[in-house]
Amino acid sequence: MTRSEFETIAVKLHQKALKVCLDFWSSKDDAEDAAQETMIQLWRYLEHIDAERSVEALAVRVAKNCCVSMYRKQQHREVGPILDSTKDYPTNTHDSDPQGQLEAQDTQRMLNEALDLLKPRERQLFDMRAVMGLSIDEIASQTGIPKLSVTAMVSAARKKVFTELRRRIKQ
Amino acid sequence: MTNKDIQQLVDKYFAGETTPAEEQQLALALKECEDLSDEWQAVSMMLGELTLGEAEYNEILANREKQAPVIKRMYPRWMAAAASLLIIICVGAVLLWPNNEQLSSDAVAKTEKQACKTTEGRIENAPSLKMPDSPSEGIGQTADSRRTNDEKKEESEKIIVNTAADEADEIDPYLHYASHEEKIDTMPYQDPARVNEYIAKLAEANNVKEGALKCSLPCDSNVVSAVYVFPDKDEINLFGRLLQLACWYKSETPGYRLTFSNQQFFFELKDMRRQLHYHWIAERINGKVLFYATHAPLGTNVSSACYQEYCNELMHINSINKKSRKI
Numbered sequence: 263m264t265r266s267e268f269e270t271i272a273v274k275l276h277q278k279a280l281k282v283c284l285d286f287w288s289s290k291d292d293a294e295d296a297a298q299e300t301m302i303q304l305w306r307y308l309e310h311i312d313a314e315r316s317v318e319a320l321a322v323r324v325a326k327n328c329c330v331s332m333y334r335k336q337q338h339r340e341v342g343p344i345l346d347s348t349k350d351y352p353t354n355t356h357d358s359d360p361q362g363q364l365e366a367q368d369t370q371r372m373l374n375e376a377l378d379l380l381k382p383r384e385r386q387l388f389d390m391r392a393v394m395g396l397s398i399d400e401i402a403s404q405t406g407i408p409k410l411s412v413t414a415m416v417s418a419a420r421k422k423v424f425t426e427l428r429r430r431i432k433q
Numbered sequence: 434m435t436n437k438d439i440q441q442l443v444d445k446y447f448a449g450e451t452t453p454a455e456e457q458q459l460a461l462a463l464k465e466c467e468d469l470s471d472e473w474q475a476v477s478m479m480l481g482e483l484t485l486g487e488a489e490y491n492e493i494l495a496n497r498e499k500q501a502p503v504i505k506r507m508y509p510r511w512m513a514a515a516a517s518l519l520i521i522i523c524v525g526a527v528l529l530w531p532n533n534e535q536l537s538s539d540a541v542a543k544t545e546k547q548a549c550k551t552t553e554g555r556i557e558n559a560p561s562l563k564m565p566d567s568p569s570e571g572i573g574q575t576a577d578s579r580r581t582n583d584e585k586k587e588e589s590e591k592i593i594v595n596t597a598a599d600e601a602d603e604i605d606p607y608l609h610y611a612s613h614e615e616k617i618d619t620m621p622y623q624d625p626a627r628v629n630e631y632i633a634k635l636a637e638a639n640n641v642k643e644g645a646l647k648c649s650l651p652c653d654s655n656v657v658s659a660v661y662v663f664p665d666k667d668e669i670n671l672f673g674r675l676l677q678l679a680c681w682y683k684s685e686t687p688g689y690r691l692t693f694s695n696q697q698f699f700f701e702l703k704d705m706r707r708q709l710h711y712h713w714i715a716e717r718i719n720g721k722v723l724f725y726a727t728h729a730p731l732g733t734n735v736s737s738a739c740y741q742e743y744c745n746e747l748m749h750i751n752s753i754n755k756k757s758r759k760i
Contacts, residue, residue, distance in 0.1 A: 286494065288673060327486030333493065336667060373478050392481050395453050417449030420479065424447065427475035 263311040268304070271317065276301055278318050279325035286329040296332050300325040312386075316404065319394045376426035384419040391416055434462040443476055456480055457488035623682050625702040625711040629659065629726050631678060636661050639669055644743070656735055658727040660743055664720070671722045672698055675715055703731065714740060718747040 279300040283293035303324050304311070311317055380388060390396045390404070398416070402409045442459045445451045451459070463469065463477040464485060636643065644660035663671050672693070679691045679700045688703030688710065698715040711728040712735060725740045 286490065288667070288670065323483050323487055326490035327483055330486045330489045330493065369478050373481075392479065393483060395483065395487065397453055398449070413449040415449075417447060420447055420449065423479055424472075424475050427478060428471055431471045431474060 263308055263317070265308065268308055268311075272301065275304065275318065275321045278321050279328075282322055282325040283329055286326075286333075292332065296328045297325065299328040299332070303328065316390075316394055316396060316400070319396055319400075323393075323395050372427060372430050373423075376423045376430070379422060379426055380419050384415055384422070387412060387415050388419040388423070434458070439463065439466075439473070443473065446476065446480075453484075456484050457491065460485040461488045461492065621683075622706065623686060625682075625686075625704050625709070625728075628678055628700075628702075628711070628713055629728075631674075632659075632661065632724060632726065635669070635671070635674065636663070639663065655733050656727060656729040658725065658739060660726075660740075661724040662743075662747070663722040663724060665717055665722050669722075671715060671724065672717075675700070675713070675724075704728075710735070716744060718744060721747060723747055 276297055280293060280297040283296040283300070284290070287293040287296065300321060304317075304321060307324075311320065377385060377388065387401060387405070387407075390401045391398075396404070398409055398412050401407070401416075402412050405412070407415070439459065439462050442451065442455055442462070446456065446459060460477070460480045463473055463480070466473065469477060633643070635641075641661055641663050644662060663669055665671075672695075675698050676693060679693075682689060682702065686702055687705050688701055690699070690701040692699045696717050698713070700713045702711045703709070704711065708731045709728050710731050710733065711726070713724070713726050714737075715722055715724045723743055725743065727735060727740075729735050
């Protein structure tokens with residue numbers, strides 16, 4: 263997704279994120295902070311977002327993660343960056359200690375390397391399931407692929423990634 | 434979730450058959466596992482933090498709903514709007530009517546007349562209802578049968594009296610026949626002491642101990658007070674809970690007075706049954722919430738001096754300002 267494409271839908275995405283955050287926070291200020299954080303996360307993840315995919319679904323998921331992340335921070339009274347720009351996926355970073363961050367980076371690197379083995383179509387379906395959080399029905403309607411084929415392709419993609427990850431973990 | 438359940442979900446996940454909700458469930462279950470096998474660790478990585486975050490978001494919201502029941506709207510908005518409009522019209526009609534007093538006195542007279550008519554009607558109609566079907570039976574009614582009728586009447590009256598007495602017993606077992614107690618609360622009774630019970634439970638749940646009562650002024654033994662210092666945390670949300678609690682009481686409750694801001698909460702109620710006057714004050718001071726509850730017999734002068742002392746103590750200005758203010 264390009265910056266201009268993002269800017270055209272930014273207002274809509276912000277409204278969507280704010281609605282999710284208002285459901286979570288009793289304070290409007292906190293909700294707005296979390297929604298703003300969501301927009302920053304999405305902006306950083308921009309180059310990985312496919313404009314044709316359901317960006318709103320991703321915004322909702324990222325908003326939920328931002329809420330949880332802020333909630334944890336308030337609980338632990340910790341001050342630090344919510345974002346970890348070294349990660350490819352927008353995540354709810356809860357490892358504030360350097361060791362935890364290194365482990366998280368290592369995990370993400372392994373996952374990215376395993377995902378690189380997938381064919382473009384498999385990768386697309388894997389991401390739609392894992393990142394966007396779309397159901398098989400939604401993927402089928404968005405891609406035009408029959409449901410049974412989506413299930414089979416997602417299954418195959420997951421098994422491939424799993425085999426590669428297990429191999430790397432055992433090393 | 435048992436390991437068997439987790440494994441079943443993992444198998445389903447690899448078959449591509451899990452729903453997003455099941456994947457969230459799996460992510461949470463794997464997060465809670467202490468020693469993950471390599472296989473499960475890989476699955477956890479594949480599920481990703483977005484799924485886990487979403488699962489936690491839903492879990493937190495579900496827990497909140499369990500802890501604090503949501504006040505559901507009982508009536509649709511239009512009904513509430515219509516009701517408020519009707520009230521405004523009624524109040525306006527009563528206030529703006531030119532012969533208000535005459536109208537009300539006429540209305541009273543009418544209702545009194547109607548009441549007289551109805552009682553007369555009952556007296557007149559009563560014997561006719563008990564008239565026998567055939568005149569011969571009425572004429573042939575013996576003194577014995579009249580007696581038995583009278584006895585039945587007395588019995589039924591006794592039963593009525595007994596049930597009335599039973600009801601009186603149920604209402605107030607300590608009510609003496611010589612006592613002259615006016616029943617002032619005509620609406621369903623909502624015990625103000627429940628606020629104190631709730632706060633005590635909330636304090637216990639959050640490991641907040643009741644503060645020691647100390648007051649430099651001579652204490653009135655009629656006044657019962659309790660003090661708590663809660664941490665000002667979002668998860669406790671004392672102000673929100675207090676407000677929800679105050680809203681539970683009907684605003685028609687005697688002595689109902691509620692004022693609040695982001696900084697201070699003040700709530701007042703009268704218990705007409707026990708003849709007590711309740712006050713609750715909460716105030717945000719230096720990252721803490723001072724909660725002060727007090728109740729005393731109606732008409733007792735309650736000073737806020739003790740409360741002010743606690744405030745000063747929390748604000749560390751005890752030496753600067755020792756003046757007390759009345760509530």
